[in-house]
Amino acid sequence: MQQLLNTALGGLTLGMVYAAFALALVLIWRSTRVVNFAQAPMAMVTTFVALVIVDAGHSYWLAFAAALASGLVLGAVIERVVVRPVEGGPEINAVILTLGLFIVLHALAAVIFGNRYRSFPAPFGVRGIEVGGTTIALTGFGIFTILAVLVTMGLLLLLFQRTDIGLRMRASAFNPEVARLLGVRVGRMLTLGWALASVVGSLAGLLIAGGSLVHPGYMDSVVVYGFVAAVLGGLDSPFGAVVGGLLLGLALSFVSGYVGSQLVALAALVILMLVLVLRPGGLFAQTAARRV
Amino acid sequence: MPPSPSSPDRPTGSPTGSPGGSPAATGAVTGSTALALRGVTVTFGGVKALTGVDLAVAPGTVHGVIGPNGAGKTTLFNVACGFVVPDEGTIERRGERLTRLRPHDLAGLGTARTLQGLGLFDRVTVLENVLVGADRHARSGFLTALLGLPRAAREDRALRERAMAVLDRLGIASYAARYPGSLPYPVRKRVALARALAAEPDLLLLDEPASGLGADDMTELGDLVQSLAAEQGVSVLLVEHHMDLVMRVCDEITVLDFGRRIASGTPAQVRDDPAVLAAYLGEQVG
Numbered sequence: 001m002q003q004l005l006n007t008a009l010g011g012l013t014l015g016m017v018y019a020a021f022a023l024a025l026v027l028i029w030r031s032t033r034v035v036n037f038a039q040a041p042m043a044m045v046t047t048f049v050a051l052v053i054v055d056a057g058h059s060y061w062l063a064f065a066a067a068l069a070s071g072l073v074l075g076a077v078i079e080r081v082v083v084r085p086v087e088g089g090p091e092i093n094a095v096i097l098t099l100g101l102f103i104v105l106h107a108l109a110a111v112i113f114g115n116r117y118r119s120f121p122a123p124f125g126v127r128g129i130e131v132g133g134t135t136i137a138l139t140g141f142g143i144f145t146i147l148a149v150l151v152t153m154g155l156l157l158l159l160f161q162r163t164d165i166g167l168r169m170r171a172s173a174f175n176p177e178v179a180r181l182l183g184v185r186v187g188r189m190l191t192l193g194w195a196l197a198s199v200v201g202s203l204a205g206l207l208i209a210g211g212s213l214v215h216p217g218y219m220d221s222v223v224v225y226g227f228v229a230a231v232l233g234g235l236d237s238p239f240g241a242v243v244g245g246l247l248l249g250l251a252l253s254f255v256s257g258y259v260g261s262q263l264v265a266l267a268a269l270v271i272l273m274l275v276l277v278l279r280p281g282g283l284f285a286q287t288a289a290r291r292v
Numbered sequence: 293m294p295p296s297p298s299s300p301d302r303p304t305g306s307p308t309g310s311p312g313g314s315p316a317a318t319g320a321v322t323g324s325t326a327l328a329l330r331g332v333t334v335t336f337g338g339v340k341a342l343t344g345v346d347l348a349v350a351p352g353t354v355h356g357v358i359g360p361n362g363a364g365k366t367t368l369f370n371v372a373c374g375f376v377v378p379d380e381g382t383i384e385r386r387g388e389r390l391t392r393l394r395p396h397d398l399a400g401l402g403t404a405r406t407l408q409g410l411g412l413f414d415r416v417t418v419l420e421n422v423l424v425g426a427d428r429h430a431r432s433g434f435l436t437a438l439l440g441l442p443r444a445a446r447e448d449r450a451l452r453e454r455a456m457a458v459l460d461r462l463g464i465a466s467y468a469a470r471y472p473g474s475l476p477y478p479v480r481k482r483v484a485l486a487r488a489l490a491a492e493p494d495l496l497l498l499d500e501p502a503s504g505l506g507a508d509d510m511t512e513l514g515d516l517v518q519s520l521a522a523e524q525g526v527s528v529l530l531v532e533h534h535m536d537l538v539m540r541v542c543d544e545i546t547v548l549d550f551g552r553r554i555a556s557g558t559p560a561q562v563r564d565d566p567a568v569l570a571a572y573l574g575e576q577v578g
Binding site: 167170183 | 373394396398404413415416423424425447448451491
């Protein structure tokens, strides 16, 4: 019973991070039809920015804010400088470009920050909380992780559903030509979309790194899990990405806890294949609604 | 006045027929037109889609563009929108010459257009579709909107009220929370029109607004277009196949055939024009 609870709690925490990362992928996918494989090294770079600030003796929260801010800037700059020039061409070009970015950012990080494991601090305890004499697998940092992702999702939901600029971003994503006709500066909306996605990716990076070790490749597996979560949710649906992330986190946690931790990556691939074979549109695809 | 093919016998007639007219010639003469195309020639890879076409839309009037299939109506429309840059000739808006118009400039100029394909955002509610159209009046910056500051909220409310008023005017307020994909075609057509109107344009470009509509809807559309022009001073450029609608609502009509203007004038003048009859009935006229 306790193992079940602990496995579920671990899965929930991890699922939240996958959900955030999947959300970052979906935000970019639905506005530019690009799967941004560079999301992982982008998040990694911002985590190193935080690490440099922490190592310089500043507080964790300053580093946290700086990482998110650098994520915002990095996302905007990459969209403007690297992705924009290949827009309008075949979509595969942009995807290959993000793979190239993946390698370039990796190499740069290794040169600038060093290619070794370094420990990253956590602002809250990384030991399980004690409930009624037994320790459960929910840490203080785990609670922070869950809350941080929930708050971020809430803010994004408010932005997209309740504000004018969110509506313009959605309009640009769904039909850029028409949005342009209506006076929407679609280019700016795309830049903003990449910037926001990059912030969410940075958040996921910080949450994975907290109380753990970082090195230039520490986010690489997360982009795989985030991608599987996004596909699980239908790639087009932010809500689906979140649910997909949680489901994947739980599923992988159970595989790790009950079957064997060495099978986690394999399980993720099996899930990906099952989704692609059985529900290629994802669990929450709105394909039926779009085929009018 | 006897109708004479291809002669500028309109009140707004200005020095026309000079393809590539110099910018110096613009100004005072055309201060009274909402939109003026002069000597517009468009070539697509050796094929002349438009040849020296002149057209002027006077403020608060409805100007129809008709012609057989392939006459160049759509190209003319796209030139008016700035999507197609003419090889020769000029476009003027309220007397000012326009150069290199980009699609997102249209709304800021007070121009709204509807599309033949409607172009509604299917996964956004009807009200939100209209709100995107109403956006050119929104001034809140990104941070204000993001932080939900009072000014943004106030503007947001005003926008929503205006959008609802437009929906109400077109009789589709009850569909505000629905998604366009689930609505019947005539209603979607109205949503597209509402979205164009929400920007409160002074020039409205309508691309075949009556296609796919039944007789009742078409009558209502005609009434609406006329009242927009007469009561609100909106200038309308209307490209349409339905001759009865065009004849009923237009103050002036330009007839295109093979990329040339073969006639222009009031509906009555155009109706009796031998060149127009020839273009539509396929007769040879000397």
